[in-house]
Amino acid sequence: MKPVLLAITFLSEEHRAQLAGFCELIYAPDAAQCTAAIAAHGATVQAVLTIGSIGLRADQMQALPRLSLVCALGAGFENIDVAYAKAHGIAVANGAGTNDDCVADHAWGLLLAVVRGIPQLDAKTRQGVWRTALPLPPGVSHKRMGIVGLGTIGRKIAQRALGFDVEVGYHNRSARPDVPHRYFADVQALAAWADFLVVATPGGPQTRRLVDAPVLEALGPNGYLVNIARGSVVDTAALAQALRAGRIAGAGLDVYESEPVPPAGLIELDNVVLTPHVAGWSPEAVQASVNRFVENARRHFAGEPMVSPI
Incomplete structure (x- = not known):
């Protein structure tokens, strides 16, 4: 059975299609959609894909009882409550080195x-x-x-x-x-x-x-x-x-x-x-970041060490 992934950051159609081949994707790329998705699907979500500037708060994690993995698409993870995640057995990873x-x-x-x-x-x-x-x-x-x-x-x-x-x-x-x-x-x-x-x-x-x-x-x-x-x-x-x-x-x-x-x-x-926060954005860099997330998630759900854990 595919893991259920909540993605709360922007993804292109191509990358959404790539992730849908690996997981059941719930796509909620803005704050309102994220709140609605957690309310509707929180009981099933096992992983969250975010970015550092969006992050994931402790109260959001509390509303996801099956959550076991939070990943930042890029290197930054400053707004992910890492301390809460680790205290509750939730693994955290990022895309360090991809962009x-x-x-x-x-x-x-x-x-x-x-x-x-x-x-x-x-x-x-x-x-x-x-x-x-x-x-x-x-x-x-x-x-x-x-x-x-x-x-x-x-x-x-x-x-x-x-x-x-x-x-x-x-x-x-x-x-x-x-x-x-x-x-x-x-x-x-x-x-x-x-x-x-x-x-x-x-x-x-x-x-x-x-x-x-x-x-x-x-x-x-x-x-x-x-x-x-x-x-x-x-x-x-x-x-x-x-x-x-x-x-x-x-x-x-x-x-x-x-x-x-x-x-x-x-x-x-x-x-x-x-420039509009695009320093880490290129076709090559974004693809590498998505690939890193897939590999981190694959390893996590297979019980293997992740490539770039936090």
Whole structure:
């Protein structure tokens, strides 16, 4: 008998068809549909597929008496109540490693776009404005990059920096003995050292608004911020004030506190490049994430160790 899966995040028709071959799929990709699905099918659900920004609360798990597995489609799991799950014998897994390259690529895309002013140059070119009428955009190579969170994605961002002859420093909960980069125990000190500050740390209460007004002040008027982690890590109001006042030069953001609603204080600023939380999305990355979920779930229900348990 196929396990009953409740999917509470967006899935394409193709991926829904793939999952339906493995399980009985209940698809509820928004909050209202999720609440209705739990009310109607809670007694039968054995697994839940979610993402970090949606998560799964303790009260939702309580309404699923047969639940034995919760999986995050990507790497993040900050809004899954892992402590409750583990205390009640519910396994938790994620898709760690399935979209790391895609996210690292996107981080560099945002950095190049905001530092070189590519969206503005595109618009000016379409208006017939030639280069001699425009200010010179800064270069990227031979600068300093500070990475907040040197996990697997942070390390891939650092690896790409080598091709630009960019020096890397980082902040982590603790120094990593397996990397050659300079460690900073304090985010503000890292920002003061860096030309570019890239946020790649997990979300959650421990990192909430870690990048605040003093950190942005330390980054300085020639510094750039890139966030491909979670919107909660950056104080949006402080960022908007810093950008408007010229206290930092620009920002490239794939995530923000208001998502999916665009950040109201930022959307009219020319020195900001925004994308809609797609850093980890590509055909290859999403397929790998779905495949990882299927393998984690298959192993779980077969009584085997999962590929990426939490």
